[in-house]
Amino acid sequence: MDNDEIEAIVLGGAERYTREEMADASRMSLPEVGRLWRAMGFPDVGDSRAFTDADLSALLRVAALLERGMIDMDGIVEVARSMGQTTARLAEWQVETLARRVLAEGQESWEGESVTELTGELTDLLPELEMLLGYVWRRQLAATVGRYLDQPGGTDGEIEGPATVGFADLVSFTRLSRQLDEAELARLVQTFESVSADIVHGESARLVKTLGDEVMFVADTVEQAGRIAIALHETHAREEDMPQLRIGMATGPVLNRMGDVFGTTVNRASRMTAIARPGTTVVDSVTNEGLQGPDFHTKALTPRPVRGLGIVRPYALLAE
Numbered sequence: 001m002d003n004d005e006i007e008a009i010v011l012g013g014a015e016r017y018t019r020e021e022m023a024d025a026s027r028m029s030l031p032e033v034g035r036l037w038r039a040m041g042f043p044d045v046g047d048s049r050a051f052t053d054a055d056l057s058a059l060l061r062v063a064a065l066l067e068r069g070m071i072d073m074d075g076i077v078e079v080a081r082s083m084g085q086t087t088a089r090l091a092e093w094q095v096e097t098l099a100r101r102v103l104a105e106g107q108e109s110w111e112g113e114s115v116t117e118l119t120g121e122l123t124d125l126l127p128e129l130e131m132l133l134g135y136v137w138r139r140q141l142a143a144t145v146g147r148y149l150d151q152p153g154g155t156d157g158e159i160e161g162p163a164t165v166g167f168a169d170l171v172s173f174t175r176l177s178r179q180l181d182e183a184e185l186a187r188l189v190q191t192f193e194s195v196s197a198d199i200v201h202g203e204s205a206r207l208v209k210t211l212g213d214e215v216m217f218v219a220d221t222v223e224q225a226g227r228i229a230i231a232l233h234e235t236h237a238r239e240e241d242m243p244q245l246r247i248g249m250a251t252g253p254v255l256n257r258m259g260d261v262f263g264t265t266v267n268r269a270s271r272m273t274a275i276a277r278p279g280t281t282v283v284d285s286v287t288n289e290g291l292q293g294p295d296f297h298t299k300a301l302t303p304r305p306v307r308g309l310g311i312v313r314p315y316a317l318l319a320e
Contacts, residue, residue: 005119006119006122009119009122009123010122010126011052011054011055012052012053012054013052013053013054014052015049015050015051015052016049016051016052016053017049017050017051017052017055017056018047018048018049018050018051019033019034019037019045019047019050019051020047021051022051022055022056022059025056025059025060026056026059026060026062026063027063028059028062028063028066032073033059035073035077036059036062036076036077036080039077039078039080039081039084040080040081040083040084041081041084041085041088042084062076078258081258082258082259086259090133094129098121098122098125162251162252162253162254163218163219163220163251163252163253163254163261163265164218164219164220164221164222164224164225164249164250164251164287164290165216165217165218165249165250165251165254165261165265165266165269166216166217166218166219166225166228166229166247166248166249166269167214167215167216167247167248167249167269167270167272167273168196168214168215168217168229168232168245168246168247168273169213169214169215169245169246169273170192170213170214170242170243170244170245171243171244171245171246171278171279172243172278173212173213173243176188176243188241188242189212189213191239191242192213192215192236192242193210193212193215195235195236195239196210196215196217196232196236197210197215199228199231199232199235200215200217200228202231203219203224203227203228203231204220204224205217205218205219205220205224205225205228206218206219208259208260208261209260216261218254218261221290222251222287222290222291223290223291223293223295223296225249225251225287226249226287226290226291226295226296226317227295229247229249229281229317230281230317230319232245232247233245233247233279233281233319234319243278244278244279245278245279246273246276246277246278246279246280246281246282247273247276247280247281247282248269248270248271248272248273248274248275248276248281248282248283249269249272249281249282249283249284249287249317250265250266250268250269250271250272250283250284250286250287251265251283251284251286251287251290252264252265252268252286253265254266264309267308267309268284268309268312269284271306271307271308271309271312272284272314275301275304275306275314280316280317281316281317282301282314282315282316282317283298283314283315283316283317284312284313284314284315285312285313285315287315288315291317296317297317297318298315298316298317298318299315299316299318300313300315301313301314301315301316
C-alpha cells in the first residue's frame with residue numbers, strides 16, 4: 001500500500017479537485033482559497049488535483065458562513081490558523097503513538113506488514129478519534145467561554161486581566177540531551193510534560209504551552225500558582241533521572257490572544273525563572289504579597305537589576 005492509498009483512507013476519498021475548481025464551486029476567489037489553505041499550515045499545491053470531496057464540503061461551509069455574515073475573512077483565517085497549529089501537533093502525537101505500537105522492537109524502517117497494520121489501526125480508530133476530538137473540543141470551548149465571561153471587559157477574544165504566570169524548566173537540559181539516547185530523552189520529556197499538565201490542570205489553571213524542557217502556565221489566583229509550583233518540585237523530584245526544576249512566577253495583567261498570553265507580566269515571570277536556582281521557585285513582589293498566609297512561606301532575596309524591568313525585588317517560595 002502506497003502513501004496515496006493511505007492518504008485516501010485518512011481523508012475519506014481521493015484528491016480530485018484543483019484549487020480553481022474549489023474556488024469556482026464555493027464562489028470564493030483563488031487568493032481567498034489559498035489564504036485559508038496556508039492558514040491551516042499547508043503549502044501551495046499549484047494546479048495539481050489536491051482536494052477531496054471533504055475539502056470541498058468544508059470550503060462550502062466556510063463560504064456559507066461568510067455569505068451569512070457570521071464571520072469575516074480575517075476571522076475565519078484566524079480560526080483556520082488556530083485549528084491548523086493545534087491539530088498539527090495533535091496529529092504528530094497520535095501517529096507517533098500508533099507507530100510505537102505497530103513497529104516491532106528494533107525495527108527502524110517501515111515494511112509491508114507494518115504499513116498494513118498501521119493502516120488497519122487508523123481505519124479502526126479514525127471514527128473514534130474524530131468523535132473524541134469533537135467531545136474534548138466542546139469541553140474546552142465551554143471552559144474557555146466560562147473563563148472569558150468571568151473576566152471584566154475585553155472584546156474580540158483579547159482579555160486583559162490579573163493572573164499569575166509561571167514558567168517551569170528543567171535544569172541542564174541541553175547537557176542531559178547529549179547524554180541520553182533519543183528514546184530515553186523522549187520518555188523524559190513526555191513524563192515532564194504529562195506530569196506537569198496533570199498538576200496544572202488539577203489546580204484548575206491553564207497549561208499555555210510546552211517547549212520540551214519548559215512549561216508555561218497561567219493561574220487565576222496566586223494561591224493556585226503557589227500550590228502548582230510546590231507540587232511541580234515535589235512530584236518531579238520523585239521521578240527517576242528527572243533533573244531539578246527552576247520556576248519563576250509573576251502576577252499582573254496579561255493579554256490573552258489565540259491561546260497564548262503576552263505582556264509585561266509574562267516577561268517578568270520569565271526573568272524570575274532565570275534568577276531561580278535549581279530546585280527553587282522565585283516570584284515577584286506582587287505574587288509574594290498574595291502568598292502571605294499560613295499555607296506559604298517566602299523569603300526576600302537581594303534586589304537586582306533585570307534587563308527591561310529595572311531593579312526588582314525577588315522572593316523565594318520556600319518548601320514546607
